[in-house]
Amino acid sequence: MSHPVIGTSVPRKEGRDKVLGRAKYVDDLRFPAMIYGVTVRSNIPRGRISGIHFGDGIPWEEFTIVTAKDILGKNCIALLTEDQPCLAEEMINHPEEAVVLLAHADKYLLEEARRAVRIDTEPLPAVLTIAESMAGAEIIWGADNVFKSYRVEKGDVDAVWGAAAFVVEGEYQTGAQEQLYIEPQGMIAQASADHGVTVWGSLQCPYYVHKALVRLFGLPRDRIRVVQTETGGGFGGKEEYPSMLAGHAALLAWKCGKPVKMIYDRAEDMVATTKRHPSRTVHRTALDRDGKLLAMEIDFTIDGGAYLTLSPVVLSRGTIHAAGPYRCENVRIVSRAVATNVPPHGAFRGFGAPQSVFALERHLDRAAAVVGLTPEELRRRNFIEMGQTLAVHQVVREDVKMAQLMDRAFECSDYHAKRQRFQKQNPGSTIQRGIGFASFLHGAGFTGSGEEYLASEAAVEAAEDGRLRIWAGSTEMGQGTNTVFTQIAADALGLDCDQIEVMQPDTDTVPNSGPTVASRTTMIVGKLVESAALSVQKLLYDRGYLQPGFSAKEFAVACREYIGRFGSLRSMAKYQHPSDLHWDDTRYQGDAYGAYAWAVYVAEVAVDTRTAEVRVTDFVAVQEVGKVINPILAAGQIEGGVAQGIGFALYENVVWREGRMINGQMTNYIMPTSMDTPPIRVFFEENPYSRGPAGAKGIGELPLDGTAPAIANAISNATGVDIRSVPITPEVLLELLEPGACLIE
Amino acid sequence: MPDRITAQKITVHCEINGVRTQLEGFPMARLLDVLRELPGLTGTKEGCGEGECGACAIEIDGQLVNSCLVPVLHAEGTRIRTIEGMANGETLHAVQQALLKYGGTQCGICTPGMILAASNLLGRNPRPSEVEIREGLAGNLCRCTGYTKIIESVLEACRNTRSLSDSRVSEPSR
Numbered sequence: 022m023s024h025p026v027i028g029t030s031v032p033r034k035e036g037r038d039k040v041l042g043r044a045k046y047v048d049d050l051r052f053p054a055m056i057y058g059v060t061v062r063s064n065i066p067r068g069r070i071s072g073i074h075f076g077d078g079i080p081w082e083e084f085t086i087v088t089a090k091d092i093l094g095k096n097c098i099a100l101l102t103e104d105q106p107c108l109a110e111e112m113i114n115h116p117e118e119a120v121v122l123l124a125h126a127d128k129y130l131l132e133e134a135r136r137a138v139r140i141d142t143e144p145l146p147a148v149l150t151i152a153e154s155m156a157g158a159e160i161i162w163g164a165d166n167v168f169k170s171y172r173v174e175k176g177d178v179d180a181v182w183g184a185a186a187f188v189v190e191g192e193y194q195t196g197a198q199e200q201l202y203i204e205p206q207g208m209i210a211q212a213s214a215d216h217g218v219t220v221w222g223s224l225q226c227p228y229y230v231h232k233a234l235v236r237l238f239g240l241p242r243d244r245i246r247v248v249q250t251e252t253g254g255g256f257g258g259k260e261e262y263p264s265m266l267a268g269h270a271a272l273l274a275w276k277c278g279k280p281v282k283m284i285y286d287r288a289e290d291m292v293a294t295t296k297r298h299p300s301r302t303v304h305r306t307a308l309d310r311d312g313k314l315l316a317m318e319i320d321f322t323i324d325g326g327a328y329l330t331l332s333p334v335v336l337s338r339g340t341i342h343a344a345g346p347y348r349c350e351n352v353r354i355v356s357r358a359v360a361t362n363v364p365p366h367g368a369f370r371g372f373g374a375p376q377s378v379f380a381l382e383r384h385l386d387r388a389a390a391v392v393g394l395t396p397e398e399l400r401r402r403n404f405i406e407m408g409q410t411l412a413v414h415q416v417v418r419e420d421v422k423m424a425q426l427m428d429r430a431f432e433c434s435d436y437h438a439k440r441q442r443f444q445k446q447n448p449g450s451t452i453q454r455g456i457g458f459a460s461f462l463h464g465a466g467f468t469g470s471g472e473e474y475l476a477s478e479a480a481v482e483a484a485e486d487g488r489l490r491i492w493a494g495s496t497e498m499g500q501g502t503n504t505v506f507t508q509i510a511a512d513a514l515g516l517d518c519d520q521i522e523v524m525q526p527d528t529d530t531v532p533n534s535g536p537t538v539a540s541r542t543t544m545i546v547g548k549l550v551e552s553a554a555l556s557v558q559k560l561l562y563d564r565g566y567l568q569p570g571f572s573a574k575e576f577a578v579a580c581r582e583y584i585g586r587f588g589s590l591r592s593m594a595k596y597q598h599p600s601d602l603h604w605d606d607t608r609y610q611g612d613a614y615g616a617y618a619w620a621v622y623v624a625e626v627a628v629d630t631r632t633a634e635v636r637v638t639d640f641v642a643v644q645e646v647g648k649v650i651n652p653i654l655a656a657g658q659i660e661g662g663v664a665q666g667i668g669f670a671l672y673e674n675v676v677w678r679e680g681r682m683i684n685g686q687m688t689n690y691i692m693p694t695s696m697d698t699p700p701i702r703v704f705f706e707e708n709p710y711s712r713g714p715a716g717a718k719g720i721g722e723l724p725l726d727g728t729a730p731a732i733a734n735a736i737s738n739a740t741g742v743d744i745r746s747v748p749i750t751p752e753v754l755l756e757l758l759e760p761g762a763c764l765i766e
Numbered sequence: 767m768p769d770r771i772t773a774q775k776i777t778v779h780c781e782i783n784g785v786r787t788q789l790e791g792f793p794m795a796r797l798l799d800v801l802r803e804l805p806g807l808t809g810t811k812e813g814c815g816e817g818e819c820g821a822c823a824i825e826i827d828g829q830l831v832n833s834c835l836v837p838v839l840h841a842e843g844t845r846i847r848t849i850e851g852m853a854n855g856e857t858l859h860a861v862q863q864a865l866l867k868y869g870g871t872q873c874g875i876c877t878p879g880m881i882l883a884a885s886n887l888l889g890r891n892p893r894p895s896e897v898e899i900r901e902g903l904a905g906n907l908c909r910c911t912g913y914t915k916i917i918e919s920v921l922e923a924c925r926n927t928r929s930l931s932d933s934r935v936s937e938p939s940r
Contacts, residue, residue: 039874040862042809042849049808203813204875253875499873653869664912687818695913
């Protein structure tokens, strides 16, 4: 048996190809006779299409032209519903709606042609903000512009207000955020009546794309094949949209009979694809004289954009996380996702939780000030513990120690000494320093009965030489799936990592392991990999080919003999929902998640009061995530998430005009560079989760939740201003520091 | 964009990763595109197409440039180094080795440009401080790592280079 590899930082499985520049991303693939495709989009937020005009000077007869009329199946991107068209036919519901597709071998000519297509429209009044949508003057979706609403009730909030020593109210907002993976969206399709449809692309969820193509083409499932190529970042942005792009490339390929490649340029990627949902949260909180939470009433709204996409699920996670890791006997959370005439908002790491957690953690700092406690003392008096119930009535079964996490975070960041020192040093200085924190939780896996519904599968197969192959629909997009699965399988059987091979996700060969989202891949699918690997071992034990305590060589011999006798050695594991986890979808109560990651993040900032610029000068992230499988990869997840959180808090500002993002470039939509990020210091507490592989829980989304409120609280600590929204750009902060100093639209 | 009716393709002579090569393209074609059309040279990536992200970074005569902003006609008579020219056969460059070992690559799309920028920095400044590394890599955007492990990797690469006196890094970059 080899040494355990779980808990060690084995190098990234595909890392060598990446540092050598040999990894093949979709734009690196070229097929014989391949041509290129582009999209012609609408140019108004809402209206009716009255005609499509193809301008002069373009040899249109050389082009493949696709409109909604060319769609063989249903004109939709099938996901939760089928409301979003693949190509707009009559109605325009947002300014980036795809209307016409063009393909040609000459990229330059293609670009000229795109500009020569004019879509004639009759405009209708557009709904562009949450407020306009809720006012309901124009109904653009369903009966009331509401995609989905939830109501969580615990205890009786209405009975508390009169008796409370303090009632604190506040409204908070978060802006849209672009995922900004550095590899833009891209897809290659090959399609014909004889061979069906195959797409290769940069994507997170092969079976989402598969489902959408089955519906779009009206073909049997086995006539559609989806292959994931090396994926240069996703962060949620390649969860839904690749279904759209795959549909477009496949429609062109079907019509022209040649492989068609579509790669978005940065501008198209930024303006047309999904972003984080903008949000508005209103808090009303009752506390007693000692600062104990008596009642929390939370009203949470997100802007879903023009179509439903995943908004109900984003809303769900945001709703469940809105009351945080605190005990409170009386909670009401009312939430809704509303429609607007902007491109649909979608999945982005955190998935609704960063929005509602920002509101809560800013609100609690404000509440502490009202009660007359420090922010940490208010939290300490209200932290949830094992055996107590969360807002959704979930009894916490993990031995959570939020106060310990907070102590460690304060120790690592020197929080108390710095808070005192800054208070002394700030007066009279143009640089105001501050330190702040946020405490939070993040549920791993699909919400409620989601995992039961997904019923994911993963398979492990042994080869005659004793190598193991892992077959899973989970994708590697930089987060470390390949390496983590390898470590789990290696340790399950006591093999070396180089004996394990993770197969390329291809819907013709891998089972449906569910989408690669929701911090679920390590915890849920990793557990399936572990189970399948152990089943392979059990088969060998049961048939007498292997004895416990085997060497790698003995394992290889056993595999060869078994395969010689039975033909193959393969085991499939299927998710079994634990019988003690219950969720009630109608009352929105129960075990929302099998496990949570718990965290306290501390941010230190320096605010230049002359320019209102904020620098994050130190960042400490302490979390409990169960067993850490690979310390370097795990820390990398947290560090990268914190950097995205710094962007969300300070820099990343989507500027809208008539429903369209007008700063869709990396030059004017600003993400953090190496000069804008401090050293990010990451610490793990390990409390193994009995149902995770080797005790692991999910971590991917966690860092997005607490970073922005920690920074906002630090800025408030530094300057005394009351931050109510992100991003906190210099324009926003200057207006708070000196009201009237800055004109903001 | 070249005028497709009147512009003529030109031939450009240069050396790519030590091999004398002829490039063909419209004079103003992006060097990025022309390189990526060549067999085995797709390691140089496009992230933004406007010189902001650094994914397409290469060296021309030892200078770090964004190849999306360089017209192919500027390559005449130059020596070009791309990510494919960083390793010595199967032996990784110290920066490549460090990124692999210390978690400096995640999704990998920024990695080729990041390696070119880091190696170029070490050619000019073999012992950079953390701040100098951050400045040296400020033109290369990474959305995965938060830069922490990239900076650590480059610091480690310097240490290893000093202890092994790896000439591939301590010499000027061409």
